[in-house]
Amino acid sequence: MFSNRICRSSVVRLAMVVLLATCAALAQTAPKKPASKSSSEAASSKSSSGKASATHAKGAATVAEAQAFMKKAEDELEDLTVRASRAQWVQENFITDDTETISAQANEKLTAAVTQLALDARRFDGLKMPPELARKFLLLKLSLTAPAPNNDAERKELTELASKLDGMYGKGKYCKPVDGKEKCLSLNDLERIMAHSTNPDELLDAWVGWHKISVPMKDKYARFVQLSNRGATELGFKDTGAMWRSNYDMSPDEFSAEVERLWRQVEPFYISLHTYVRKQLIKKYGKAAERPDGMIPAQLLGNMWAQEWGNVYPLVAPADGGQGYDLTQQLEKQGLGSGPATLDNAKKMVKYGETFFTSLGFAPLPPTFWERSLLVKPQDRDVVCHASAWDIDAKDDLRLKMCIEVKDEDFVTIHHELGHNFYQRAYKGQPPLFQDSANDGFHEAVGDTIALSVTPEYLKEVGLLDTVPPESADIGYLLKQAMDKIAFLPFSLMIDKWRWEVFSGEVTPAQYNKAWWALKAKYQGVAPPVERSEADFDPGAKYHIASNTPYVRYFLARILQFQFHRALCQAAGIQGPLHRCSIYRNKAAGERLNKMLSMGKSKPWPDALEAISGQRQMDATAILDYFAPLKKWLDEQNQGEKPGWQGMDTPTETAPRHTSR
Secondary structure, three states, X not given: OHHHOEEEOOOOOOOOOOOOOOOOOOOOOOOOOOOOOOHHHHHHHHHHOOOOOOOOOOOOOOHHHHHHHHHXXXXXXXXHHHHHHHHHXXXXXXXXXXXXXXXXXXXXXXXXXXXXXXXXXXXXXXXXXXXHHHHHHHHHHOOOOOOOOOOHHHHHHXXXXXXHHHHHHHOOOEEEEEOOEEEEEOHHHHHHHHHHXXXXXXXXXXXXXXXXXXXXHHHXXXXXXXXXXXXXXXXXXXXXXXXXXXXXXXXXXXXXXXXXXXXHHHHHHHHHHHHHHHHHHHHHHHHHOOOOOOOEEHHHOOOOOOOOOHHHHHHHOOOOOOOOOOHHHHHXXXXXXXXXXXXXXXXXXXXXXXXXXXXXXXXXXXHHHHHHOEOOOOOOOOOOOOOEEEEOOOOOOEEEEOOOEEOHHHHHHHHHHHHHHHHHHHOOOOOHHHOOOOOHHHHHHHHHHHHHOOOHHHHHHOOOOOOOOOHHHHHHHHHHHHHHHHHHHHHXXXXXXXXXXXXXXOOOHHHHHHHHHHHHHHXXXXXXXXXXXXXXXXXXXXXXXXXXXXXXXXXXXXXXXXXXXXXXXXXXXXXXXXXXXXXXXXXXXXXXXXXXXXXXXXXXXXXXXXXXXXXXXXXXXXXXXXXXXXXXXXXXXXXXXXXXXXXXXXXXXXXXXXXXX
């Protein structure tokens, strides 16, 4: 959506529904450039290559006309975006046929404006502009997540499909007969089973039940892909996936190679973790966990999508004591109850996250945040419970939408989501097209960077721990972190690798499910618990597929958060192991963080990265630094085990599968 006003979460996680509340796009592809080049350099390069000036029936375009056009475009689209944001807030909080229609109509009106502006903007192709204006035109082009075809009927169809798919997910329930009556379980209900049950039959039933909700989405999703691709090609892109990959201050091919490079840095660590966890699950579940191909059955990893494994930490914890504390129990001891939170207790949990940011020097959240946020699941209606942070008006109408439960995962998620909100407010002084993160991975990384400071030392300081566990508990602490942070990396990569293949046509609707599980096998080493076929549509059981939210941002965020954390700890002058560092109450770290946040998207992301870290390239070595003691321990525990799994992605495959698209 326009200026990334709505940001979705990743620990759970995020993501935005396909609001076509976006900016106008030029009709031809932008000049591709390496990350080290600024957008103005790219624009100048294009100008000098043969288009000294743009022409139009009305005469040669001027810079003054381009500036006037941009001002009008930003004003118009900002207004329409606020209207669409409000409609979507209502639609996700009151899911009915009427609210879906209202949201779709607001999006349709916006995309009609986008289409006209796209046509009008062609007048300025090739015009040499000042750097800031040139960057605005470049970002204008790349801000769409689901470009609509340039005709009323198909644009209307695409926006209706977007709302329908989002609503189908939000209303999804698994219903089955129990004692002669029909019992319906929501995703929250099923996630609790996945997180806490160790009954293999119960886990299997929950997994299969939820994956039934996406079967009716398949044909709608296939049509959505077709229409979105048509819009992307009309804008000059090969397909929607190529358009997404163009939004990183580098070409689609360069970006594909970059994410593959980052994955190769951390892949050996993931293999060590996978090997260890598999061995422990076999000890617990026996034949239910053991497969001849070495993969792990998806339903045994404590999460509906096997994306994060922290919930099964008790099954794999070190024999000599684990991490030394249970944060969920500590929250309950504070009188916050257990399970779904009351409104008062939900606010208390959010206050912990707000206090962290204010301790760094940031202003408190506005009063309207507490009045307008949705923090607990209503009992009288369906809502999209997926955690998300909202900036409705690019001024100060910040909101959190989350069905908070009293548990450690939600405590961390709150910190993550507030990271979006504080980032949104930090760049609100930028022009509308620069009101976004340096790249979408930055937005996701900021909150998680704060969460890395949720150390035992921090928990003691805020009264959630009586004593800090000794260093002997560090392995347990790091293992629990890795069960979420490291386990998530291949999952966050394969989601969009699947979509890139779908958008490019390499994977057709007749192969959707087969391709999905092939990528999960290749990168994650995870297998479905029961036989799957093309009658199933397992991708749609993940929110970000149903909502058309690009997902590689979460992969980048996992890399960047450790890079940010290392840099902020250095700025704070904190010595000792990286995993013991907390920047809580450190104003120097807060100033360094705010310097980057306030830049928004006004500069290419390497400039923003340099502002916070001193580096201009994303670097996964900070992850290896953070988890170094755990990697040594895992390798010791894995002695005699065969690492990896049959069909795994191997370092011998030096090129990503998508570099040609």
